Amino acid sequence: MRRIVLIVLTISIGSFLLPSFAFSQDDASAKDARRKNKKICRQLLRSAKISFRDGAYNEAKAFLDSLILCDISNPDAYYFLSKINLVRGDTHAAESQASTGIEKAPKSSRLKLLLARIKISLGDYAKALELTESVLKIKPREGKALYYKGLALKGLGDPTAINILEKAVETTFDRKSN
């Protein structure tokens, strides 16, 4: 119940503040509105994460939809929407959300890796490989990227997959022990 009240409250505040931000001509008040807007976005994301963690996916989705209203380019919003669809078994919707997220935030490694995972489950190993390699270019010791690269290579029948998977485990252990 408290959460529903919170949803209604945040959406109402959001819809009240957003137009004031959009049409404000006054610099100071625009700055203030931007600050408030940012705060609301953060609050919405936090609430979405809690709901997602608790398995309350409808609630989480409501928060994320509001978050997109608040900040249309927020990569986290697309990331969690995609994850919700994945949990619900709608892989194609998850793929679409992750792709939209990457369009909005082309540098997001997290979204690229999520999309790579989805591509693997859809059997598109070549695209998954491309995505993981673009992450590894920037973060060569990213365990999850190595993991998905290994899976993609395995899917493609590449015998080097085992080396990459082994490296993925070792890299992850190293990171966890440091």
Add this chain to the structure above:
Amino acid sequence: MKPIFSNFLTRVIALALFVMSIIVAPSATAAFKYLSEGMKAPELSGVDLKSGEKISTRQWLGDNLIIVVFWSTWSPRSLEELQSLKELHAIYQDQPIKFIAVNVDGQNISPITRDKINSTLADLDLPFPVIIDDKLSIFYEFGVIAVPSTAVLDSSGVLKYGPAGFSLTTKDRIVDSIDVFLGLKKPDKVAQFRDGYRPKNKSSRFYNMALNLGLKKSWERALSILDSAEAADSMFAGPHTLRGDIMIRLERYEDAQTSFAKAIKLDSMVVAAWAGWGQALLKSGTIEEAIAKLKHALDLDSEYTPAFLDLGMCLAQQGLYDDAIDSLNKAKELNFANPTVHYYLGQVYRQAGNDDKATESYIKALELLYPSD
């Protein structure tokens, strides 16, 4: 004249003594790396999944025997044990005995796992509280080495019995522990009952402090606190075992061996010290000796996962891949959610030339390391 039955009788008596020694000899119960019989267990707290109420073992101390079970949905034997404890709960519901189940499915519980836990609990309909150890902090504090594992704590929170796994005799032994607590049975008539050494409070406090620092990887600070724990109680083996573990982390294998030897001198039943000694020897390349120590640990507790793990790696180094895989599979059976087990299996399969199995094992390790995917 030579008595006709002398040889026969001698043999019978010897056999009887041997059998009795097996039956009444205190066997070590080493479900927990950092907790032995006689030591006070860390407090447990969490939110009961059924009632939503906050539960803490502290509220039960003073009057109750507390039975804690660490379980997971991926372990079929966990479900058998929970079912079994449910039966015991029905029998002893009017007695001062409290049960609590701690779920240790993984370090980060994903929504899918949470759903699985909820549906398992709905099927089991347990009459006692269940909490989720989300970050596995309780798991690490106890040093749980197999799932399921049980801790029977007396009314002051001291570990009386802590079996790893759920064997044919676990339930009977829990019943024995309850009967001892209720005064229905004498402790010396119960095979697994071992008072252990009850360390001085001051030393215990330092030990727990060092353990927590160790879990946070503050090795040097932990070592300095262990000096105080040892000074406060020179008969307590725990600090030496923990020091040995830390020395291994610091790759000071000679020092580790010295510490484990000291622990064993104080209490030869500390399985963790024998297994730790074996590990230190393995790391320093002394394989034959390592195998002897690890086998001794397994003689004391046949379900001690870390010993199976290191024994597997020793055997692999000797080129005995089938035996190594058997040992690692035993560790896998006891602690399926430990990614290290799968990683080691992957390495051994690879050395044995079975790349398909190696790949499968690496993927399993990675699935456990990245559980939310």
